[in-house]
Amino acid sequence: MAEERRPPGGPGAAPSVLFLHPDLGVGGAERLVLDAALALQARGCRVSLWTAHYDPGHCFAESRELPVRCAGDWLPRSLGWGGRGAALCAYMRMVFLALYVLFLADEEFDVVVCDQVSACIPVFKLARRPKKVLFYCHFPDLLLTRRDSLLKRLYRAPINWLEEYTTGLADRILVNSRFTASVFKDTFKSLSHIDPDVLYPSLNVAAFDSVIPDKLDDLVPAGKKFLFLSINRYERKKNLALALEALVQLRSRLPSQDWERVHLIVAGGYDERVLENVEHYQELQRLVQQADLGQSVTFLRSFSDRQKISLLHGCTCVLYTPSHEHFGIVPLEAMYMRCPVVAVNSGGPLESVVHSVTGFLCEPDPVHFSEAIEKFIHEPSLKATMGQAGRARVKEKFSPEAFTEQLYQYVTKLLV
Structure with missing residues (x-):
């Protein structure tokens, strides 16, 4: 024994x-x-x-x-x-x-x-x-x-x-x-x-540094300039619907020429053995159809590490929607890839994301999230400045x- x-x-x-x-x-x-x-x-x-x-x-x-x-x-x-x-x-x-x-x-x-x-x-x-x-x-x-x-x-x-x-x-x-x-x-x-x-x-930063990001042509329709990304498992507690509802609010705030260049990718862990994954994925699809967001949203299930790194490299910012999340590794991954984060102002993101420096911390409602997202459309330089600050923070605090x-x-x- x-x-x-x-x-x-x-x-x-x-x-x-x-x-x-x-x-x-x-x-x-x-x-x-x-x-x-x-x-x-x-x-x-x-x-x-x-x-x-x-x-x-x-x-x-x-x-x-x-x-x-x-x-x-x-x-x-x-x-x-x-x-x-x-x-x-x-x-x-x-x-x-x-x-x-x-x-x-x-x-x-x-x-x-x-x-x-x-x-x-x-x-x-x-x-x-x-x-x-x-x-x-x-x-x-x-x-x-x-x-x-x-x-x-x-x-x-x-x-x-x-x-x-x-x-x-x-x-x-x-x-x-x-x-x-x-x-x-x-x-x-x-x-x-x-x-x-x-x-x-x-973070296993070597895994991020060793990958040359792929182009996103297969995932993002042509003409999309502002790519927003949600990464979380397909679980109701992750509040993925908040990203979709924020997109609806954003549509009402933008002129049509800007809105047509906006796209959201909802990428998440998905296991067919888990009933909630299957049910919630279908719920989110129905929400997209009801809100007429079909041309502005792409769902991605069980993506590879290479796809994730490519998405983080190519997106404007990450939308991190869970409330009272105990920590959350996604904000660290995003910041290391020089990608700003819009997150709910509770739980772990309060310790990882610095408000107005590496991203924005918002109330968990569509209006506040859409206001934060809109900043990146009107001030495209925010991605570079916040992205650089985010990478520096990960290297300093989470090495x-x-x-x-x-x-x-x-x-x-x-x-x-």
Whole structure:
């Protein structure tokens, strides 16, 4: 059994780190996990990444640079049609994954890094040789689901308790922003004695620097000068409709010759296995038809890294629409590509976007968003000045070097 082997790292040796993640897709959490694993690997750690589901064709390309192994994908993702019981199934999948790693996998490791689902932590703490666990809290899961009915509240009550209890078993807890740290303290009352450390996500800038952007002729109709871009998963909480509604407001504010040169690309992570992705994509399509925006909007699903970089390079600015987003990696990606950001003035963007310097922070309504968008049409030079300021900010505050060193120190201190 893995827990009975000798610790693989000797005195002074870089630790062996095992990452555990529920589903290795294309979201912000997956981006951070990959960046963290690659950072520790570059720092000399032996790294392995375990997940319940991994499709190389529906994941960031950097995943191929890591040893990724799967277990438990045969377990259900939900209990029946409509995605019901997804949280319970995610807990079961992660607990099974942890048990598999401990008792069936040929793995030796010093530290476990897990995120999103804390239910697996007790498995590692109750082993014959308890493992050190670092838990990265992107945002409390109990705040990410609505409780519209008594049945849903009864279903969530034990899950919420389990999340709070098992999170507290981690040896160290990291969060992605000061905003998330404050929410963590307000939400997990029994963990008020814990002060989570803030580790901001960073960018794998080498991946951005190494790509020569493609032309966007296949995605953008001819004659479009002002290209606005939304990047987010096709989920209702991302408020993608705000970008479309802002476009409607913008149309009423512009002369026809300017409006005809405006185009919006709604690019987002899309998984056919996720019912909400399918439903929300259809909802947004209907909204475009009802608003007569068909000639001004392009939908792009599950785009490649190369397409994303090309879009960021060619667009006028990025529209980032989620409210109370715990951090959000898209604003960093945009700013590094010298692309200004129009974001909602809450959550993580308050810590990444500097208002009127690297973009604009707005109230989450179509009028304020359209006013910010309009500035780039009347003052085209804003893209260059704000874009340059954005790149400088990412290099200063969110560099891969700072992220790597901070994470490495957190991991190694667990073994002292």
